Amino acid sequence: MKIFFRLLALLKPQLPLMLLGALLSVITVLANISLLAISGWFITLMAIAGTTGITVNYFTPAAIIRFLAIVRTAGRYAERMLTHRATFNALADLRHYFYQQLEPLLPYYRLNLRSGDLLARLQQDIDNLDNFYLRVLLPIFVALISVPIVCFALATFSSTIAWIMLSALLTVAIILPVISYLASTTLAIEKSRLESQLSEALVNGIGAIKTLLVYQVGIGYQRSIARTTQKYYDVRYGLAKINARLNALIFLLIHLSALVCFIVLLPPLATADVDSKSLVAIILLVLVSFETVSSMPLALQLLPQTLASAARLFTIIDKEKPVDIGIEEPKHGDITFENFSFNYPEQKKASLHAINLSIKAGEKVAIIGASGAGKSTLVNLLMGFWPTGAALLSTGRSGKLVPINSKNNSKNSNDNSSSGRITLAGTDLSRIKREGLRQHIALMSQQGHIFDASIADNLRLAKPDATEEEMRQVCQLVNLSDFIDELPKGLNTWLGATGTGLSGGQAQRLQIAQLLLRAAKVLILDEPTKGLDRRNEEAMMANILAHVKDRQQSLLVITHKPLMLDKMDKIIVMEHGEIIAQGSHQQLYGDNQYYQKLLNYF
């Protein structure tokens, strides 16, 4: 019920349009009912006139019939246009709303939100919500208004009939659907679950087809999809059967209640309390009056499905959002980590431990260390995706007042936790506006994504007003120009699904090009030369160094390759979430064994 009203509240902007559509619906339904009843009455009138030879006024009923026919036909058209328009507006609103809510959650909850599953949820669940107004709310509204009107009209002939019909209509509108609702709740939830399971399995499987094929599990995968499909359709068939049963029962009820009304009317007909014209009119009215509630069974059957979809959408967006207390504009200055420790939400092991580090404005710093040493975590934190320092203190969430040591924080369930703080020019990082921070510090992450768009579009993501000149220049810096010049469409070449048209190295260089377009004070490169040849690597790194020097940007490079380390102002060596050494190339080369080993590798 809570979900129902929450959904209703989201649809508020479309309310006027929706109400207008609903009103037209009611008018159309009532016109249709009256049309048939009056036709029956008219025919009988003419028959009686024919047998008895009385002259009758057949102009008035004929005119009414024509009028109602027009109202019915035109009303239906207008009503459909209005209600569908409202539905699509509502859908666009909902989709937008959902994305907005989702935005703060990534990459904070990265692990739980699998994109295949998310896609399924978005596509299906939001599309399922288009049922909410058109097939759920609208029928309820129409029934609520028109059923009393019909029963009131019937009561003028016979109160018994009015009562019979009221109960028959209520049975069709509520009792039968509620029974089938109860019968279908578990199946509906199961259906939603299997639906998203199927979609996710398909998205993941097709994406990983190479691995599946090489390891001979293609057949097994196909079987598991067939099994899921089978289960999914079994559940859907279960729902379809419940629906078919409901339809059959409703059919019975409609026709039998017409018969019952007929029987009830026999005595009054004999005593001439009801004339024969009215008898025919009433019987026809009874038969058609079920149109007022004809959409109710579907509405109540869709209700659990729609609510299940809404509930799942709400579960995602209701995940606690990371705290954001950023209000200050970023100032240019040193970045410092002060006795800083950190672990990710839903993870027990600390990723960073007691980090003390200072990166001066304009400095060139390299971070080296084994995989899993915490290098990426360190730089990702500078994007402000995970609240630290003041943000955690201000809300009193989780055990951040307790210094982190390996065992203590294993009880922290969902939140990230950290102690110490990160500052930029003396300001706690979490007090700086997120967008301002990302304007100030730019990151090329390892999990970069190339969009299904043109090369130029991808570059313009980094700098919306980038000129072609600028784009060509950065491509030159990363040695992509030759490749782009060879393409028939150059910068406007469309990159296929998730950038298939590019090799790994090319995608990598495109991302570096994006970074170089950013007018930030600090540039961070997370393994910029992975997948590149030495020649490419060296040329590109030289270009990057010249670029940052030119613009007086600080540079932070995560690398595991010894190349260029002697051109850095400072080198930080990390291991197991800690900084084990830092200093200049000369210093470290002189007294650090680990560093020496790294350099003497070849």
Place this chain on the structure above:
Amino acid sequence: MTEQTPQQKKQVNNWLKSQKKYAHGKLSRAIALGAVNGLLMILQTAVLAYLINLVIFPSIESIPSTELSSTAFTGTAFTDTSMIMLALVLIICCRAGFGYFSECYSRRGAMDIKANIRSRLLHRLFEFGPAYTQTKGSAKLAQLLHQGIDSLEDYFAGYLPVVAYCAVIPSAILFAVFPIDWQSGLILLFTAPMVPFFMILIGHKAQRLNEEHWTKLQRMSSHFLDIIQGLTQLKIFNASRREIAAVKKISDDYGDETMGILKIAFLSSFVLEFLASISIALVAVVLGFRLYYGDVDYVFALWVLLLAPEFYLPFRQLGTQYHAKMAGVTAAEDLVQVLNQPREQSSSKTLFTAPFTIKLAKADFAYPERKNALSQVNLTFSQQGLYAVIGESGSGKSTLIDMVLGFVQPSAGQVTVNSNVLTGSNRDQWLRHCGWISQQAQVFYGSLAFNIALSDDYQHEDIMQALEKSGLASFVASLEQGIESKVGEEGAGLSGGQAQRLALARMFYHQPEVLILDEPTSHLDQETEQIITSVINAYAEHHLVIVIAHRLQTVMAAKEIIVLEQGKVIELGTHQSLLAHGGYYAKQVNL
């Protein structure tokens, strides 16, 4: 979407109809039951008309009543009515039952067909392999496999039966009406063809719109997946809000687009209802006046009036199902396109037995609209040992690997394994002997053990051994749930090095005779790299290992180093011989 020729459209329609066989008679049963239901409806209205007539004009209708009542006491109106009412109840119950079974059969039949199509399509995609899915876009194909196929349901369960009813029910009604009242019969007969005429008139425009709509829907879906996957990237660029605003615009555009189509659909049903209303009114007027002049019996007049709306009902249903039909046809176009893609038919059972010698003879390959990725490649990989492939990025190394795995076939020249030509049809037999590790290990959502065995049915012992060999054992031991720990998409929860070691463990578990690696250590630290390199070198002692490498460390121990440049093999030899040769390789090493 490209313009469809009428011939192609016909082909798609025929294909859809031919799918009926996969319902194993369920659809035919559904249609038969529905048709009988329609005939019973004619009887039901007749009985109802008779009943009403009986109570309104009891005196006139005394003669036929004696015929109907076969009970002992004849004549009384009361017995008559109760008998007739009983018959009416019986008919109503029958109709309810028929309706129920018809609906069940049609739904089940449609689902059987859809499940069958999904299996076949998926099977076909796995035959085509990654080269095809990458060009088509895997998100797009996944969407086609799921929603695309599901949108066929209404075509089979809704549209096809209604088409049959359109043929049966109106003609049965005409058959009943004509002998009684030929004027009304004529009205119905002449308005009936108008209905399909108008529908075709409107339908043509709607068809075109509908095709655009479907393309839009697919583009929207892949755009959304793209945004979700790249949301973090967008945030880094402060572009997430902007893109989310674009989501609203795209949805709005989609709504407008759909409204355009619906407008046509509503217009067509508007015309239909208008026609139906007009002719029912005409019938009523004609009957009214004939009744007035005593030209026709009331019972027949009432019957015809009750039948008139039913006459148009199937056509109206066809109007509502027409949208389902078009959605089905457009979805089917894409399905047919994939299913009709030529493939190699011969299911030649090539038996590959180790040891293997793989030969590439004058092999060429080019991606569409690109210059040759490989040209005139002659190579031999024999028996065992480490082969290293090096070259600039974009020099064709990955294509070479795909060719050795049988995922792409050379456009000229050939690939042979022990003198058997490697083709698409014997690819799977060949892959049985291969292992593959990519630049970024693919991690599936599931347990660690599942990720190693790629099956839920695994040997615990073997998993532990594989973990041991790949150096993951201590990490796994530190996890609360051990090998049952869940890992996520794109290896979330695992570092890059751990994911890569997971792929190694997968390889150790499966023990392939031919192991192919694509830059296995490209983003690993030197420690991990060293471990992995030595592991690979050890494996190469008894197996054939082909590795794409950027690191000289990996390459030095190789039996043969293959240097590629712009799709051509420019140097070939051992570390020593290439150094002595003083070419590209030597220059790299001396850097």
